[in-house]
Amino acid sequence: MTTISFEDRMATIDFRVGSRAHIEVDSDVCRSCTTRACVVCCPANLFVPTSDGGILFNYEQCFECGTCYLVCNGDGAISWTYPDGGHGVAFRRS
């Protein structure tokens, strides 16, 4: 069986980054979060805990899978929308 590395798999993905953040995270809400589920569930590793208990988030390499929104238990912590037309992730055949 042929194994494809994570780097080779990522090379088949384009990110057409829009100027508007399609996902926003309210770090103030995150400070009282007990699970930090987004940190382990995001397949793109876009949620990074900060030393003050908040979350640093970067939307630019988002796969638009919606997992973070589903697992988050912090009311109002995540504002989730799709990117504007013509922007966002594009999966290509390898």
Ligand code: SF4
């Ligand atoms: S799961 Fe939600 S509330 Fe908890 S740290 Fe992640 S985004 Fe914040």
Ligand code: SF4
């Ligand atoms: S939609 Fe998916 S890839 Fe994007 S930030 Fe949420 S969990 Fe990560």
